[in-house]
Amino acid sequence: MSNATSSDYQTxxxxxxxxxxxxxxxxxxxxxxxxxxxxxxxxxxxxxxxxRGEVLGLLxxxxxxxxxxxxxxTGCLLPDDAEKNESSIAICGIDLLHHPVQAKAHIGYLPETxxxxxxxxxxxxxxxxxxxxxxxxxxxADALAQTRQRCGLETVGNKIIGTLSKGYQQRIGxxxxxxxxxSLIVLDEPTVGLDPTQIxxxxxxxxxxxNSSSVILSTxxxxxxxxxxxxxxxxxxxxxxxxxxxxxxxxxxxVSGFIISLRNPPALGELENITGVSSVEQLSATxxxxxxxxxxxxxxxxxxxxxxxxxxxxQLTPLQATLEEVFVxxxxxxxxxxxxxxxxxxx
Amino acid sequence: xxxxLALRELRSLFAMPxxxxxxxxxxxxxxxxxxxxxxxxxxxxxxxxxxxNAPGVTATVASPLFNMVALLLMMLVPMYTMRLIAExxxxxxxxxxxxxxxSNRHIVLGKFFGLLIFMLILMAGVPLMLCSLALxxxxxxxxxxxxxLGLLLLTASYIAVGLYVSALTSxxxxxxxxTLAVLVGLWLADIAxxxxxxxxxxxxxxxxxxxxxxxxxxSADAAYFVIFTAMFLLxxxxxxxxxxxxx
Numbered sequence: 268m269s270n271a272t273s274s275d276y277q278t279x280x281x282x283x284x285x286x287x288x289x290x291x292x293x294x295x296x297x298x299x300x301x302x303x304x305x306x307x308x309x310x311x312x313x314x315x316x317x318x319r320g321e322v323l324g325l326l327x328x329x330x331x332x333x334x335x336x337x338x339x340x341t342g343c344l345l346p347d348d349a350e351k352n353e354s355s356i357a358i359c360g361i362d363l364l365h366h367p368v369q370a371k372a373h374i375g376y377l378p379e380t381x382x383x384x385x386x387x388x389x390x391x392x393x394x395x396x397x398x399x400x401x402x403x404x405x406x407x408a409d410a411l412a413q414t415r416q417r418c419g420l421e422t423v424g425n426k427i428i429g430t431l432s433k434g435y436q437q438r439i440g441x442x443x444x445x446x447x448x449x450s451l452i453v454l455d456e457p458t459v460g461l462d463p464t465q466i467x468x469x470x471x472x473x474x475x476x477x478n479s480s481s482v483i484l485s486t487x488x489x490x491x492x493x494x495x496x497x498x499x500x501x502x503x504x505x506x507x508x509x510x511x512x513x514x515x516x517x518x519x520x521x522v523s524g525f526i527i528s529l530r531n532p533p534a535l536g537e538l539e540n541i542t543g544v545s546s547v548e549q550l551s552a553t554x555x556x557x558x559x560x561x562x563x564x565x566x567x568x569x570x571x572x573x574x575x576x577x578x579x580x581x582q583l584t585p586l587q588a589t590l591e592e593v594f595v596x597x598x599x600x601x602x603x604x605x606x607x608x609x610x611x612x613x614x
Numbered sequence: 615x616x617x618x619l620a621l622r623e624l625r626s627l628f629a630m631p632x633x634x635x636x637x638x639x640x641x642x643x644x645x646x647x648x649x650x651x652x653x654x655x656x657x658x659x660x661x662x663x664x665x666x667n668a669p670g671v672t673a674t675v676a677s678p679l680f681n682m683v684a685l686l687l688m689m690l691v692p693m694y695t696m697r698l699i700a701e702x703x704x705x706x707x708x709x710x711x712x713x714x715x716x717s718n719r720h721i722v723l724g725k726f727f728g729l730l731i732f733m734l735i736l737m738a739g740v741p742l743m744l745c746s747l748a749l750x751x752x753x754x755x756x757x758x759x760x761x762x763l764g765l766l767l768l769t770a771s772y773i774a775v776g777l778y779v780s781a782l783t784s785x786x787x788x789x790x791x792x793t794l795a796v797l798v799g800l801w802l803a804d805i806a807x808x809x810x811x812x813x814x815x816x817x818x819x820x821x822x823x824x825x826x827x828x829x830x831x832x833s834a835d836a837a838y839f840v841i842f843t844a845m846f847l848l849x850x851x852x853x854x855x856x857x858x859x860x861x
Contacts, residue, residue, distance in 0.1 A: 338709075342712065342713055342858070343709050343712040343713055343858065344858055367715075367717070368715045368716065368717055369715070371713060371714060371716075372715040374713060376709065376710075376713040378706060378709040382705075382706055382708070382709045383707065384626055384707060385705070386626050386629040386630055387625065387626060395618070396710070399615075399618065399619075399710070399714045401715060443710070
């Protein structure tokens, strides 16, 4: 029985360990996903599409339905009307709902909590994960060495997983998701619980993975989307409310301005008089929030003036829009356009 | 794939110190019981010698020992089956299996065979001890064989029940108590039914084990165990499907 199933996977030897690679350009296409728990509908008509080499960020607050969506995309949950063919999920062109075994060979999934057998050693666990995805035993050693190197696990191979820190456990979780080189990598909040250096390393790794495969990652951190994602889908109350490239989204939410601190600050009026500055707010004795029109950046002028008048500039940080602000902006725009449409219908 | 999952199950079991502890304690209990029965046999042997057609050493020593193991299994199996799915669900490792290219059949059978092999290792000492008697006397190999076969079928049926109950919950303790309740319930159905011909006897695995225990190989008993085991394994597979369907 086991032989019959493993022959479905296309692994032949050490040279070809890319079990999960498929030829098509679109690695995931999901249509009309709907899901209820009891009477409560948590996901409403979600449709997604991802191309090879794309990193998609699924952004949303806790409880927005990100994890449920990802669980459906990886076959851990079935959409509501799976039997009625109203929704469909195709991984590399293979229908996940009707041919789950073949389709899942192309997926690597890191759930919210890394699925680790804590009593096993790191090597044993990763070998199990690789074999589970159909990598032939001859190719396992290669895949293991490569994955450990990519995820920074070289030094902990023989340690028992339960004895390792949260950061290592998270990395092992990522390692099991990529060891079979899947076409589609699904990461549910991959950087939670990591320290800043590890976060940087993992983001770097995700970017790298995005070159050869497609990656979906869910997060509630805007910074994560900015640094690694090509495209963003914002999710709220189980609906996708906004989707665009991540640069566009940042522009949507960005506030033009910066925070400056001057050790020898001038009067407030002097700052306000700089061309382009629209308003200045004093935050502390030395700190100011300077807002300006989006098309003129008074940063250069400010630097020159600071040097001329010896204001002793210590810091100049562009204002970052928070997810909250982007949300508010996007959702209020959605609301406004809906209202507009409604009044238009009435007239 | 099934053997891979079974091996993983075994590897995890042997990686836990508690497994070795249970293994040691059980060997101690089995040996003690074995020596106790053996002593009784040696004490009454002179009287037995005077009987015509007296029961041999295998019937006097092996059968009670296997019977005791069968009763112990009722408590032992739930302790191990509770981990199978309930703990994976609680530790959220089930997602690894659900998102892997496996069908529910692979998951259930992998876990079933993994634990079955483990239970056989756990009980391997019993036939080995009995074989040591062959140094001094002639053993009834047919009786030994039917007892071993009966114990194998009984273990398989208990594990299947435990696996299904474990698939129903995410609390290992509930899985353990639930399985114990079912197994003890089936046992009580057998011993509480006063009527010799009561159909309650027929649903109890231990009733069917009794024939194996006395050296009687009946295909009806074997069929009962096979159907019983298959039914609970199918229920467990269905439960895993419903797990995806209803969350």
